[in-house]
Amino acid sequence: MRGTILFILVNFLLSAAAQAAGHGVVLQYHHVSERTPAATSVSPAVFERQMLFLRDNGFTVWPLSRLVEHLLQDKPVPDGTVAITFDDAYTDVRDQAAPLLQRLKFPFTLFVATDFVDKRQKGYLSWDDVRQLKKQGAELAGHTLGHPHLLRRLPGEDETAWLARVRHEIDTAEARVQQQTGDHLRLFAYPYGEADETLITKVKEWGYIGFGQQSGAVNKALLQGGMAPRFPFNVAYSDMTEFQHKVSSLPLPMPTENAEPIVWDRAARPRLELALADQVKELNCFVTGQGRAQVQKKPGGLFAVQAEKNIGVGRSRYNCTSPVAAVDARDFSLKLKPRFYWYSHQWIRRNDDGSWYPEP
Ligand SMILES: [Zn+2]
Known part of the structure; x- marks a missing residue:
């Protein structure tokens, strides 16, 4: 009996400790540029201010895959650990963000919608660019082939056909990233941050850790939930006090x-x-x-x-x-x-x- 109580107490203390240790914050950017749409851009000056804030205030910047691995496996994560992510693989990441990140030795993660890179679409990186960024500290992950609104079914499409198409978008992009860069991290960013309960369940079943675009700090439970939060940044979210509150935030202790x-x-x-x-x-x-x-x-x-x-x-x-x-x-x-x-x-x-x- 005493053994049981001790066991429960130890478990409680362990979970309290895990709660304190096991958290991080994921930042989401698209463009770092003054010439791109305000809703998906931060200016190079704001981006630099934000990165220097991380450097000067005791933050630890990890690749997202490392943060995910540590949280899922209950390995220690320093308080103030941040992962930097960019969606869609725009050229301004190469031109404006990467040189600064390399100078600061901050790793980052690019979620690539692979069709745009394959088709050499204007404004998007090439695979050569992507591989070059990998040498500079980037890791690569999938963001579908063609960046569709995944919840929108095609005319006449039933649930089975819809899920087959969505899975093809996600798995093929993951394979393409692996072929081109060697990275096969099974991290996935939902285009537009859109998902419903069915899609979230399937993405988990298919073996991915999904990321949305809703704000919040992250922990193991939120990763396992299938659509982990990221803080999106753009021109409207450029205030430094707000940035400080976000990067130092903690997940709600939410049973x-x-x-x-x-x-x-x-x-x-x-x-x-x-x-x-x-x-x-x-x-x-x-x-x-x-x-x-x-x-x-x-x-x-x-x-x-x-x-x-x-x-x-x-x-x-x-x-x-x-x-x-x-x-x-x-x-x-x-x-x-x-x-x-x-x-x-x-x-x-x-x-x-x-x-x-x-x-x-
Ligand atoms: Zn996107």
């Missing part, structure tokens, strides 16, 4: 989550219920385009989150943060203050007739 379906065909205020550990006393949530969400704290550490108004057509997020109490922050080596637990959940609302919204 369970209960969410309504991701995809809606009608007006909806989806409900999200999070069961959170004791140290989370308050939760502040915002809804895309709306401002604050209603957050109801119930007994047992349950927080119910719901938008005040219907979510808009397109992609929306409930973006939730909670300040880390000073006494809890002392457990971490990074000395930046204040720190936040950070988590977000994505919803997708189609047009009311079930058709898909145009991509802006």
Whole structure:
């Protein structure tokens, strides 16, 4: 009996320690340029400021594959570990980002939509460029062949045919990356950060660690969830205080989550219920385009989150943060203050007739 109690206690302490150790933050960029669309670009000056901030404030920059491996295998991860990722393989990554990253010895990960590289499409890297970047510290991963909206079925396509097509997009791109670079990491970034429960389940089944574009720090459970968070950066998200809060954020200590379906065909205020550990006393949530969400704290550490108004057509997020109490922050080596637990959940609302919204 005493043995059992000791075992439970040790397990509890171990999981508390794992909770403290096992986290990281993944940054997502597209373009580093002043001449590309604001929604997918940061300027070279802002990018440099952000990278120097990491260098000067005790952060550790790892390749994403290393962060994933350490989190999944419960190996130690230093507090303040960050992975830098770029989607789509644009030439400005080679011209604007890579020289700085190489100088700082920061590794990075490129998610490549391989058709654009194969077709030598204007603005995209060539395979020679990609291999050169690999020599400079990049690793390569898949982002489908042709960057489709994976949830959008073709006319007359049933679920089986849809999943076969999606799997072909993902597996063939992974094979292409491997042929051209030798990298076969089984990391996958969903185009547009779009997925539903079925797709997320399949991507896991097919052996990939999926990444979305919803904000938040990452841990083992979120990697295993099938659509791990990344913080997207663009012109609208260039503020340095905000950058500091994001890169120093921690995953919400969240034993369970209960969410309504991701995809809606009608007006909806989806409900999200999070069961959170004791140290989370308050939760502040915002809804895309709306401002604050209603957050109801119930007994047992349950927080119910719901938008005040219907979510808009397109992609929306409930973006939730909670300040880390000073006494809890002392457990971490990074000395930046204040720190936040950070988590977000994505919803997708189609047009009311079930058709898909145009991509802006
Ligand atoms: Zn993309």
